[in-house]
Amino acid sequence: MSFAEIPEGAAALPSVRPRPAALGLRGALLFAAVAGAIVLSGVMQGWNTALLILNFGLVSAIMSLGVNLQWGFAGLFNIGVMGFVALGGLAAVLVGMPPTQAAVAAGGWRMLLALAVGAGVIAGGVLAWRRTRSGLLTAAILVAGFYLFRALFDPAVAAIEAVNPARTGYLGGLGWPVILAWPIGGLLAAAAAWLIGKTALGLRSDYLAIATLGIAEIVIAVLKNEDWLARGVKNVVGLPRPVPYEVQLQADAGFVERAAGLGLDPVTASTLWVKVLYAGLFAAVLAVLLILAQLALNSPWGRMVRAIRDNETAAEAMGKNVTRRHLQIFVLGSAILGVAGAMMTTLDGQLTPTAYQPLRFTFLVWVMVIVGGSGNNWGAVLGGFVIWILWVQVEPVALWAVSAMTENMDPGFLRDRLIESAAHMRLLTMGIVMLLVLRFAPKGLIPER
Amino acid sequence: MEILNALVVTANFVIVPALAYGAQLALGALGVTLVFGILRFSNFAHGDTMAFGAMATILATWGLQTLGVSLGPVPTAILALPAGIAAAALLLLATDRGVYRFYRRKRVAPIVLVIVSMGVMFVLNGLVRLIIGVDDIRFDDGARFLIRARDFRDATGLDEGLAIRTAQVVTIVVAGIAVALLFWFLNRTRTGKSMRAYSDNEDLALLSGIDPERVVRITWLIVAALATVAGVLYGLDKSFKPFTYFQLLLPIFAAAIVGGLGNPLGAVVGGFVIAFSEVAITYPWKKVVNYLLPGEAEVSGLLQLLSTDYKFAVSFVILIVILLFRPTGLFKGQSS
Numbered sequence: 001m002s003f004a005e006i007p008e009g010a011a012a013l014p015s016v017r018p019r020p021a022a023l024g025l026r027g028a029l030l031f032a033a034v035a036g037a038i039v040l041s042g043v044m045q046g047w048n049t050a051l052l053i054l055n056f057g058l059v060s061a062i063m064s065l066g067v068n069l070q071w072g073f074a075g076l077f078n079i080g081v082m083g084f085v086a087l088g089g090l091a092a093v094l095v096g097m098p099p100t101q102a103a104v105a106a107g108g109w110r111m112l113l114a115l116a117v118g119a120g121v122i123a124g125g126v127l128a129w130r131r132t133r134s135g136l137l138t139a140a141i142l143v144a145g146f147y148l149f150r151a152l153f154d155p156a157v158a159a160i161e162a163v164n165p166a167r168t169g170y171l172g173g174l175g176w177p178v179i180l181a182w183p184i185g186g187l188l189a190a191a192a193a194w195l196i197g198k199t200a201l202g203l204r205s206d207y208l209a210i211a212t213l214g215i216a217e218i219v220i221a222v223l224k225n226e227d228w229l230a231r232g233v234k235n236v237v238g239l240p241r242p243v244p245y246e247v248q249l250q251a252d253a254g255f256v257e258r259a260a261g262l263g264l265d266p267v268t269a270s271t272l273w274v275k276v277l278y279a280g281l282f283a284a285v286l287a288v289l290l291i292l293a294q295l296a297l298n299s300p301w302g303r304m305v306r307a308i309r310d311n312e313t314a315a316e317a318m319g320k321n322v323t324r325r326h327l328q329i330f331v332l333g334s335a336i337l338g339v340a341g342a343m344m345t346t347l348d349g350q351l352t353p354t355a356y357q358p359l360r361f362t363f364l365v366w367v368m369v370i371v372g373g374s375g376n377n378w379g380a381v382l383g384g385f386v387i388w389i390l391w392v393q394v395e396p397v398a399l400w401a402v403s404a405m406t407e408n409m410d411p412g413f414l415r416d417r418l419i420e421s422a423a424h425m426r427l428l429t430m431g432i433v434m435l436l437v438l439r440f441a442p443k444g445l446i447p448e449r
Numbered sequence: 450m451e452i453l454n455a456l457v458v459t460a461n462f463v464i465v466p467a468l469a470y471g472a473q474l475a476l477g478a479l480g481v482t483l484v485f486g487i488l489r490f491s492n493f494a495h496g497d498t499m500a501f502g503a504m505a506t507i508l509a510t511w512g513l514q515t516l517g518v519s520l521g522p523v524p525t526a527i528l529a530l531p532a533g534i535a536a537a538a539l540l541l542l543a544t545d546r547g548v549y550r551f552y553r554r555k556r557v558a559p560i561v562l563v564i565v566s567m568g569v570m571f572v573l574n575g576l577v578r579l580i581i582g583v584d585d586i587r588f589d590d591g592a593r594f595l596i597r598a599r600d601f602r603d604a605t606g607l608d609e610g611l612a613i614r615t616a617q618v619v620t621i622v623v624a625g626i627a628v629a630l631l632f633w634f635l636n637r638t639r640t641g642k643s644m645r646a647y648s649d650n651e652d653l654a655l656l657s658g659i660d661p662e663r664v665v666r667i668t669w670l671i672v673a674a675l676a677t678v679a680g681v682l683y684g685l686d687k688s689f690k691p692f693t694y695f696q697l698l699l700p701i702f703a704a705a706i707v708g709g710l711g712n713p714l715g716a717v718v719g720g721f722v723i724a725f726s727e728v729a730i731t732y733p734w735k736k737v738v739n740y741l742l743p744g745e746a747e748v749s750g751l752l753q754l755l756s757t758d759y760k761f762a763v764s765f766v767i768l769i770v771i772l773l774f775r776p777t778g779l780f781k782g783q784s785s
Contacts (some may be wrong), residue, residue, distance in 0.1 A: 077560060079567075146754075203772055205560050206491040210702045211772070214765035217699060225758045358695070359574065363567055370564065424578035431571025435548060438565055 007438035023378045025217025027446045034385045041393070048268075051275035053392055058282035059344045061384030065289055065370040066336030068380035071369060072448070073297060074329040075309040077205040080196075080212030082361035083219035084334045087192055088185030088341025090223060093230045093351050095185075096178030096240045100168040103228075107159030108171055111228065114152035121145025132133035135437070160228040171229045179242040181342045182285065190331045192219070197330040201323065216362060230351055237350040243277040246270040278347055285343065286381070289336060293377045305329060306375075359427060363393065367434045373444025382446055387430070394429045450607070455740035457609040461598070465711075467721075467728040469686050474622035475720030476679035477697060478704035479713055480672045486648035486711035488549070490562035491712070495676060495701065497573035500694035501540060502677025503684045504581045506533030507588050522592035522615060526681055527623065533681060538673035543570055545669050553665070570695075577691045586689040589616050616685040617717065627678050628717060631671065635713065640667060648711060648715040700727065703764035707771050709778025711740040718779060723764050731757040 023031075038057070042050030063085065070076040086145035121142065129138045165275045192215075200211040223230060230236050249255045259269030296302050308315040308322050316322050347352050364387065372383020399422040409415045437444065477499060484492040492498075509529035519525055548569060552562055595618050598610025635641040647654040647664045647775060655661060680694060687693070704723045708715025733753035742748070755762065 048714070075560075077563070199769060199773065203776075206563055207706065207772055207776075209491070209493075209563065209768060210699070210706065211765070214699050214703075214761060214768065217696070217761040218759070218765060221758050221761060225756060240757025357692075359571070363571065366564075366567060367571070420582070421579045424575060425581070426575070427571050428579060431568050431573075431575055434568035434571060438561075438568060439548075439551060 005277040016313030019084055021313035024446070027378050030382055030386075030445055034382065034389065035049040037389050039263030041389075045396075047274065048271055051279060053389060055275060055278050055282055055347055056344075056392075056423065057385040057388045058279065058286050059340050059347070060365070060368060060388040061381040062282075062286055062340040062343070063291060063337055063365045064372060064380040064384035065286075065293060065377060066333045066340065067365050067369045068372075068374055068377060069293060069336065069364075070330060070333035072374035072376065072380065073302070073309065074305050074326060074333075075205070076201075076326060076330055076333070077209045078330070078333070079209045079211045079358075079362050079366070080216035080219075081337055081365050082356050082358050083212070083216030084193065084337035085344070085361050086216075086219050086223055086356050087189045087340035088181075088338035088343070089351050089356075091188045091228055091338065092178060092181040092239055092342045092345040093236045094173045095176050095181035096346070097173035097236060100163060100170060100172035103160045103163040103168060103171050107156040107228070108251060110152060111157035111160065111171070114149060114156050117145070117152055118149040119147060141305040157226075157228050165227075166230075169234070170228050170236075177242065178240045178346055179281075181346065182339050186335040189341070190335035193331045193334030194327070197327045201330060201435055211237065213358070213362075216358065220353060220356050223351075223356070230353075233354055235352050239346060239349050239351070241349065242281060242346065243274055246274055249273060261385050282343060282347075285339065289339075290377055290381060297377070319349075364430065367430050369444075370434060370442055371437045373446040373448060375448030376446050377445070379444050379446035379448070383444065386445070387433075390429065390433065394426045395423060398425040451733060451740045454607055454609045455737045457601075457605075457607055457611050458737050458740065461609065461611045463725075463728050463732050465611075465613055465617055467725045469620040471680075471721035472620050473679050473683045473686065473720075474697075474700055474704045474724050475717040476624055476627060476675050476682070477701035478708065478716035478720050479628070480675040480679065481701055481705045482708070482711055482716040483668055483672055483675070483715060485705070486713075487644060487664060488562070490559045490566065491702070491710075493546075493563060493566045494570040494573055495672075496694045496696070496698040497570050497577065497671070497691075498537060498541065498676040499680030499683070499697065500577045500689075501573050501680075502533045502673065503680030503689055503694070504533075504577050504691075505536035506530055506681045507581065507586060507684070507689060509533060510588050510590075520591065522595075523619060524589050524591045524615065524685055526588055526590075526685060527619065530678065530681060530721065533677045534674045535617050537677045538670050540573075541669040541673045542666065545665065552762040567579065571768050574691065574695065581691075581734070583691060586684075588689065589685045591615055614686075616682075620682040620686055623678060623682060627675065631675070631707030631713065634671075644668065661726035699761055700724075703768040706768055707778055709780040712778065712780045715778050715780035722779075725766060726767055727760045727763045729752045731760050 001030055024295045034057075038050050038054055063081065066084075067078065067081060070078050106310075122145075122394055124145065125138050125142045128134070128141050132138075160171055163169060196212065196215050200208055203211060224233050226232060227234065246267070247270075255270070256266045259266050262269070264272070269386035297305070304315070304320055305325055307318075310318060312322055365384075368387040369380050370383070371387055372381070373379025399419070402418050402422040406415045406418055476686055477495065480498070481492060481495050483494070484490065484565075506526055506529045509532035510524075510526045513519075513525050513529055518528065520528055541784055548565060549562065552565060564690075593613050594612060595615050596611060596613040598612040600610075601612070602608070602610040632642075635645055641660045643654065644664050644667065646657070647661065651661075654664075683697070700723050704719035705716050706719070707722055708717070708719030731753065733751035735750065735752045738752055739747050
């Protein structure tokens with residue numbers, strides 16, 4: 001995206017090229033460098049670490065793809081990434097975990113009724129406002145509806161949370177294969193994005209940013225506080241896996257034999273193999289999404305979206321429905337974020353609401369898109385890997401550098417402080433990298449064109 | 450008597466805390482609104498600027514404490530404020546010189562500056578963590594309470610006590626002085642007037658010979674002062690933790706937008722609107738209502754509309770409602 005040259009509302013004609021940039025030689029070399037970095041980490045830090053970096057890199061690349069769709073191709077400023085990622089994580093719990101039968105019996109249906117009433121009240125309020133434009137009536141419906149909702153909701157919550165609170169205390173999930181959570185996480189995020197988009201997409205870009213920032217905080221607050229839903233800060237642990245467990249592999253005579261054939265002991269081989277399987281699944285999802293994104297953006301639809309981004313007024317004058325396209329792409333991008341969120345929670349094996357920090361889950365993804373090259377899918381994917389590797393490796397590298405520097409220092413306050421400070425180098429590095437790229441290579445590592 | 454008790458409970462748990470919180474938000478929102486008015490972008494690094502100023506003040510406070518300097522009942526941090534402001538001012542001027550000026554000269558779209566401010570946010574956040582760490586820090590020395598709940602009960606003979614903490618009074622007094630100074634500066638001095646002129650109509654201001662770089666520099670100086678004061682007051686009232694300052698961004702922006710971005714008076718009003726709504730909606734009104742109900746009648750529930758953890762939802766809903774129905778805010782702000 002050539003945001004540096006085209007001021008907002010400029011009268012220049014949209015410069016639409018028939019085809020967004022392909023990978024190119026420069027891109028291929030950069031991807032080779034990423035592969036080299038992962039291999040280097042494998043040699044120096046062990047292959048388990050390297051595979052973990054690869055897996056999180058794949059998830060980061062998918063998140064980056066989602067933000068790139070919204071910002072790079074449509075110019076939508078979404079800084080509520082964390083919220084959609086967390087909704088995907090919630091889907092992993094709601095789909096993968098077995099249902100808590102007693103809790104469902106105690107309050108499951110009442111809870112569903114309460115939620116339905118809550119949704120109905122909001123719909124009724126919106127309808128009343130649209131039909132009558134009477135603020136008083138709308139407010140009356142909303143206030144009365146709120147008390148009705150609470151009257152149904154509170155006892156249901158109490159009933160559900162009373163069921164074995166130390167171990168469950170929540171409704172549990174559907175008990176389906178956890179891999180289904182990935183598309184369902186996407187759907188959940190898409191539904192939320194549709195609701196937000198309906199209300200907030202008409203706003204100016206920085207207002208939309210604040211609105212999405214708020215939505216993300218609210219999603220996290222819900223995850224932290226609604227224990228009946230996903231146990232809140234008590235966390236849901238032990239999510240089922242789409243791949244076999246290490247102990248199963250170690251008990252499998254065939255696997256142990258194959259591992260021995262490669263000269264590996266069964267424990268190491270099993271941990272590696274599990275990560276390789278995850279990497280395979282993640283790479284498949286990334287490949288499918290990348291192909292879909294490239295196809296979509298080479299299509300007339302993709303050209304239209306970019307035309308809208310470059311000059312909204314002109315596109316509107318050509319009869320393009322700007323609002324609908326924006327809503328569409330906001331929902332699609334958020335769905336990708338939801339898928340990535342579900343994948344990440346599956347990989348973690350647990351849902352930890354307190355782990356969702358905006359700097360890590362929203363702004364870091366933005367750094368990925370900016371550094372990789374907004375408006376270019378390959379760039380976004382590359383940015384996902386590069387920034388993730390940097391994020392993971394800054395700390396050990398800084399620690400190593402500081403240790404080397406302070407080796408001959410007397411033990412004392414300054415030395416302790418320096419060693420401690422190495423742990424905080426991450427954010428500083430990310431900021432400096434982002435500022436440098438914005439200043440000297442505003443189109444990113446693989447530019448759009 | 451019952452009505453007085455209800456009033457005291459309300460004052461104790463709603464009015465006094467909301468006044469203090471509102472003053473802090475107002476100062477934060479003033480900084481955001483000034484940057485928007487003069488530099489024309491939403492500064493996402495503002496929360497971390499507040500954290501940086503507060504951090505510098507805390508370091509200076511520790512220095513003063515080791516020297517044995519103290520203000521008696523008033524927190525030492527107030528004495529250290531100028532040092533914190535100076536540090537924040539240096540930082541912001543350096544950021545402008547090193548980062549923002551380049552984009553200003555290129556006349557980039559405002560959204561690019563917003564993204565750039567995200568980068569600055571990362572850097573500042575990292576700096577603060579690097580220098581002072583991530584732990585909770587309390588630095589409110591001096592007397593903790595101005596009025597203790599028990600003393601109030603004994604003095605008035607009421608059942609309910611009213612506690613007023615020193616930090617709350619200091620917040621309101623300092624914020625009042627800061628806002629008064631700012632408005633005097635903007636409305637009465639030549640420089641302030643040139644700032645307002647620049648904010649209202651850039652081209653006209655340039656034509657009449659106003660130096661834009663000077664206006665920008667002075668804006669950053671004022672923003673540094675406002676952000677540091679806001680950060681220190683918030684830290685005195687609650688505690689200093691770098692991460693909470695980032696989270697303040699949402700209510701601060703909500704306050705600035707509710708009041709009308711670019712409008713200083715609006716920012717102040719917006720701060721109090723957000724603070725009072727947040728506190729009132731998350732406060733359990735049971736006690737107050739029970740005092741007001743005649744005879745022995747009592748309500749059973751807590752009468753708490755939302756749990757305190759959803760305070761973000763309050764600023765968010767107010768923000769959305771204002772944006773949908775009155776996009777320029779309560780007071781006319783800039784729409785560009």
